[in-house]
Amino acid sequence: xxxxxxxxxxxxxxxxxxxxxxxxxxxxxxxxxxxxxxxxxxxxxxxxxxxxxxxxxxxxxxxxxxxxxxxxxxxxxxxxxxxxxxxxxxxxxxxxxxxxxxxxx
Numbered sequence: 001x002x003x004x005x006x007x008x009x010x011x012x013x014x015x016x017x018x019x020x021x022x023x024x025x026x027x028x029x030x031x032x033x034x035x036x037x038x039x040x041x042x043x044x045x046x047x048x049x050x051x052x053x054x055x056x057x058x059x060x061x062x063x064x065x066x067x068x069x070x071x072x073x074x075x076x077x078x079x080x081x082x083x084x085x086x087x088x089x090x091x092x093x094x095x096x097x098x099x100x101x102x103x104x105x
Contacts, residue, residue, distance in 0.1 A: 011052035022094040030090040065092040
């Protein structure tokens with residue numbers, strides 16, 4: 001079982017990766033997070049690490065990760081497969097959480 005320190009380290013790494021993607025104008029992709037960011041953690045740890053990283057970003061940088069809409073694939077899939085696929089986000093971008101008045105200054 002992973003310790004809290006490993007999840008915190010992974011959350012810090014995810015925050016850094018998200019900021020780097022934001023600076024280069026690229027979306028944050030789940031498959032890119034799996035390797036270097038989540039090294040040593042199992043896939044069930046993704047959501048807690050993601051939530052902790054989002055908290056770090058919001059507290060320190062006034063940014064949060066928001067999911068990008070997914071493209072509909074026209075392949076022949078069952079309706080239940082399409083419903084399950086739409087529930088899981090695989091790409092995110094950073095968005096400011098500052099109020100409009102603070103951004104205009």
